[in-house]
Amino acid sequence: MSARTLYLMRHGTPALTGRMLGRTDCGVTDEGVAACRAQAEGLAVVRVIASDLRRATRCAEAVAADLELTPHIDPRWRELDFGAWEGLESGAIDTAALGRFWADPDANPPPGGERWTALVERVGAAIGDLPAEPALVVTHGGAMRAALHVLCGFPLPQLWGFDLPYASVLALRIWDGPARSGQIVGLWP
Numbered sequence: 001m002s003a004r005t006l007y008l009m010r011h012g013t014p015a016l017t018g019r020m021l022g023r024t025d026c027g028v029t030d031e032g033v034a035a036c037r038a039q040a041e042g043l044a045v046v047r048v049i050a051s052d053l054r055r056a057t058r059c060a061e062a063v064a065a066d067l068e069l070t071p072h073i074d075p076r077w078r079e080l081d082f083g084a085w086e087g088l089e090s091g092a093i094d095t096a097a098l099g100r101f102w103a104d105p106d107a108n109p110p111p112g113g114e115r116w117t118a119l120v121e122r123v124g125a126a127i128g129d130l131p132a133e134p135a136l137v138v139t140h141g142g143a144m145r146a147a148l149h150v151l152c153g154f155p156l157p158q159l160w161g162f163d164l165p166y167a168s169v170l171a172l173r174i175w176d177g178p179a180r181s182g183q184i185v186g187l188w189p
Helices: 030-040 054-066 095-103 116-128 141-152 156-160
Strands: 003-010 047-050 135-139 169-175 181-188
Touching: 003 030, 003 141, 030 054, 047 054, 054 135, 116 141, 141 156, 141 169, 141 181
Parallel strands: 003 135, 047 135
Antiparallel strands: 003 169, 169 181
16 A cells, blocks of 8 residues: 655635635735745645635645646635635624534535535545645645545544644645545644
């Protein structure tokens, strides 16, 4: 059974903060791009992959250029679709509905939004299609948590406990085989 390292990086600080940004395609600050570039220094990867949303692709393009690579864009690494809540601050959303969502995002998705299991399925498929080589994926907090669920089996309540600030990097060791599995080997903000 072969093992490889997968780095998951959350995009840099978006142009809009404090909002439910799932499919919202907002930009990223220059400082956010610089933070991602700094975090990627010294990573031994041969492939850079990114969500197709600008806040991730712009960071991936800068990191890939530093590593003399070309980023590959994969929309399966997008954030959870927040439906009618897209772009809203949490204070503008019904408190009870938001609480039900955080308690069980599969049973209580945002109105017109995506269920947690749909995010897990698409991220799981993206992981399954990764080549067996060290890679960096520039993505979103929800997709990173979905990857932790897929590879390490963390249940949802534990996943919310992971602090994944903008430009943070999560390093996972992945063992390929009939039952792909992973182990966290590092997390740095």
